[in-house]
Amino acid sequence: MRVGICTDHGGFALKGEIAGRLRAAGHEVVDFGAQGPDPGDDYPDFVVSLARAVAVGTVERGVAICGSGVGAAVCANKIPGVRAGLIQDHFSARQGVEDDHMNVLCLGGRVVGPEVAWDLVETFLAAEFSQAERHLRRLAKVATLEARPNER
Numbered sequence: 001m002r003v004g005i006c007t008d009h010g011g012f013a014l015k016g017e018i019a020g021r022l023r024a025a026g027h028e029v030v031d032f033g034a035q036g037p038d039p040g041d042d043y044p045d046f047v048v049s050l051a052r053a054v055a056v057g058t059v060e061r062g063v064a065i066c067g068s069g070v071g072a073a074v075c076a077n078k079i080p081g082v083r084a085g086l087i088q089d090h091f092s093a094r095q096g097v098e099d100d101h102m103n104v105l106c107l108g109g110r111v112v113g114p115e116v117a118w119d120l121v122e123t124f125l126a127a128e129f130s131q132a133e134r135h136l137r138r139l140a141k142v143a144t145l146e147a148r149p150n151e152r
Contacts, residue, residue: 001125004059006032006046009039010067011109014117018063021118027125030059047075054103055081062104063121069108076104080146083139088112093120097127099135 003022007015012034022029032050034041043066054062054076062084064072069086076084084104085096088111096102105124107117129135144151 002028004062006050007065008043011065012037014109017114051076051079051082067110069106073106093123094127101129
């Protein structure tokens with residue numbers, strides 16, 4: 001799978017760990033930065049590029065990391081076509097894809113360790129969207145929100 005990954009300074013060490021494991025597992029990794037642990041960088045500068053690549057299909061899925069994962073999730077979800085989730089447990093890593101067609105996994109580099117993070121990434125990448133009618137219906141409602149955000 002072609003997987004995009006990004007981080008700011010808050011998740012820089014975790015990004016390196018995850019990217020290495022992704023490559024070892026046979027995935028193609030596209031690195032959207034940061035290229036160093038600069039405490040002056042800002043997560044939107046990296047997350048937006050990753051999210052846009054996911055939205056247009058340049059990468060199949062994305063992993064966005066910041067200190068807590070919250071900022072990365074908020075930012076990624078501003079890009080139409082992206083369904084990002086801040087994930088800290090195995091169940092949600094799978095269910096987020098199966099039910100909600102999540103395509104960006106957000107992690108907190110200061111919150112989750114490398115072993116748990118790797119389990120979450122593996123689970124996220126192995127999961128497939130169920131295509132169940134109720135989930136398609138819900139996603140259509142979300143797509144309507146993206147297209148017309150000021151309507152109810």
